[in-house]
Amino acid sequence: MSVLVLYGGDEAAIRRRLRELKEQADGGTGMLVHNLAEVESRDAKPGEVIAPAMAPPFLAPLRLVVVEHVLARFEPRGGARGSRSVGAWSEFPVMAERVPPTSLIVFLGRPFLAEQQARQVTDANPLVQLLKKVPGAQAEHYPELRERERLRYIREEAAVRGIRFRQGPVPREALQPGEEPPPETDPAAYLANLLGGNTLHIANELDKLALWAMGREVTVLDAMRVCAGQREPDHFRMVDALMDGDLGTALEMLQLRLRRGEAEQGILGAVFERYRSLGALAGLLEDGAGEAEIDRQLGNVARYPNLKKAAVERARRHGTAGAREAFAILVEADRAHKSNEVDEDLALEVAFARLARLAPVRGPLAAARGRR
Numbered sequence: 465m466s467v468l469v470l471y472g473g474d475e476a477a478i479r480r481r482l483r484e485l486k487e488q489a490d491g492g493t494g495m496l497v498h499n500l501a502e503v504e505s506r507d508a509k510p511g512e513v514i515a516p517a518m519a520p521p522f523l524a525p526l527r528l529v530v531v532e533h534v535l536a537r538f539e540p541r542g543g544a545r546g547s548r549s550v551g552a553w554s555e556f557p558v559m560a561e562r563v564p565p566t567s568l569i570v571f572l573g574r575p576f577l578a579e580q581q582a583r584q585v586t587d588a589n590p591l592v593q594l595l596k597k598v599p600g601a602q603a604e605h606y607p608e609l610r611e612r613e614r615l616r617y618i619r620e621e622a623a624v625r626g627i628r629f630r631q632g633p634v635p636r637e638a639l640q641p642g643e644e645p646p647p648e649t650d651p652a653a654y655l656a657n658l659l660g661g662n663t664l665h666i667a668n669e670l671d672k673l674a675l676w677a678m679g680r681e682v683t684v685l686d687a688m689r690v691c692a693g694q695r696e697p698d699h700f701r702m703v704d705a706l707m708d709g710d711l712g713t714a715l716e717m718l719q720l721r722l723r724r725g726e727a728e729q730g731i732l733g734a735v736f737e738r739y740r741s742l743g744a745l746a747g748l749l750e751d752g753a754g755e756a757e758i759d760r761q762l763g764n765v766a767r768y769p770n771l772k773k774a775a776v777e778r779a780r781r782h783g784t785a786g787a788r789e790a791f792a793i794l795v796e797a798d799r800a801h802k803s804n805e806v807d808e809d810l811a812l813e814v815a816f817a818r819l820a821r822l823a824p825v826r827g828p829l830a831a832a833r834g835r836r
Contacts, residue, residue, distance in 0.1 A: 473608025
């Protein structure tokens with residue numbers, strides 16, 4: 465085998481497999497640094513991959529060539545763009561026949577971001593299909609965790625780290641000012657609902673919990689403070705505030721995220737995704753969709769009546785017209801950010817102000833706004 469393709473949505477599994485391959489290439493010699501070549505350009509050419517693979521390993525059993533980002537370049541995006549031609553890569557199968565058996569070329573297809581959307585390399589990728597035709601090549605697909613698999617996965621990964629979960633509701637007297645108890649009473653279920661199918665994120669959060677607990681049992685309150693409290697609630701509170709016209713809270717949450725080192729582009733993408741969901745829900749409501757279809761769009765949110773009610777009310781207030789205007793604001797902020805027309809933080813703050821003014825709030829806030 466001279467070519468191995470690792471791809472899919474389970475990034476933690478892909479990383480684990482790559483570690484195994486590096487250990488195999490090292491063979492206990494400590495010489496991996498001299499026998500590892502990494503090709504990270506998405507525009508890499510076949511010759512740039514083949515060339516380092518032609519050299520014999522130095523005092524080790526295997527030379528390893530790791531190719532990253534190239535597969536993502538050819539992933540179909542849908543719409544008019546469709547699939548990209550493999551172009552010069554069509555010559556790769558013939559070129560790979562010259563690679564000696566002491567070398568292994570590993571193509572990584574990790575999850576990636578494109579057009580502010582989370583994507584993953586799939587079987588439909590034309591370069592994946594081409595690489596599978598290389599004589600002796602192998603492909604290993606690591607699909608993203610399905611919703612029903614997340615709870616089991618989290619329990620298993622927690623056990624590996626020595627984490628012991630203790631079920632039970634969060635006592636009101638244990639909460640600090642500003643904290644709200646989540647609906648879950650099982651820490652594993654809380655994490656499954658919060659973190660989704662991102663296995664790398666799950667691994668990172670469980671590592672934090674293991675350090676926090678130091679062998680004691682982990683409760684929902686622990687998970688809320690160590691995992692959710694460090695990241696997710698700020699995001700949801702921030703966008704909820706925008707959609708409700710509460711600019712002060714939204715800007716406060718924005719500054720918290722920026723102080724924690726989060727990238728402006730990532731924050732902008734997360735806000736865009738929430739407004740995309742709001743637009744989809746608004747479209748269903750305007751079309752008179754049934755409860756089951758609305759619940760499918762809401763996902764886990766549909767399980768909690770208060771969250772579902774709030775999401776539906778925001779979608780009704782904005783409507784599809786409001787969602788389209790929000791998209792235009794976010795696209796303009798993205799353009800201004802990338803073109804360096806204005807300071808990055810200022811571009812975000814201006815976008816937030818416009819989004820908050822867009823929100824058709826009711827009651828005292830609406831009355832106050834009308835007097836300005």
